[in-house]
Amino acid sequence: MAVAPAGAETEIILYLPDENWAHYKQVVGKAQSITLDVSDLAAVYEDLKGKGVTFVQEPDAQPWGTFATLEDSEGNLILLVGQPKG
Numbered sequence: 532m533a534v535a536p537a538g539a540e541t542e543i544i545l546y547l548p549d550e551n552w553a554h555y556k557q558v559v560g561k562a563q564s565i566t567l568d569v570s571d572l573a574a575v576y577e578d579l580k581g582k583g584v585t586f587v588q589e590p591d592a593q594p595w596g597t598f599a600t601l602e603d604s605e606g607n608l609i610l611l612v613g614q615p616k617g
Contacts, residue, residue, distance in 0.1 A: 532545045543565075565608075567611055568614065569612070572590055572597045572599060572612070573590065573613075575611060576589075576611070579601065585601060586600065586601050587600050587601070587602050587608065588600035596613055596614045596615050597612070597613045597615075598611065598613070
């Protein structure tokens with residue numbers, strides 16, 4: 532199954548591990564290095580936090596951009612990155 536916002540060009544594929552994916556059972560609930568670029572990190576952060584999303588890393592500005600890390604309902608960590616303006 533693929534999920535994406537309406538009109539998006541990018542999808543995230545969700546699947547249930549089967550006998551062919553037994554090696555993935557050890558990483559369920561652990562970070563999978565999913566990184567999503569967002570156009571306005573501050574706005575996305577405020578919106579998601581207001582909806583009850585758990586952030587394990589508040590927005591942190593760096594020379595290469597600003598990032599924040601959220602934890603999904605399964606315990607996976609997802610990195611949100613806002614590119615520097617300019």
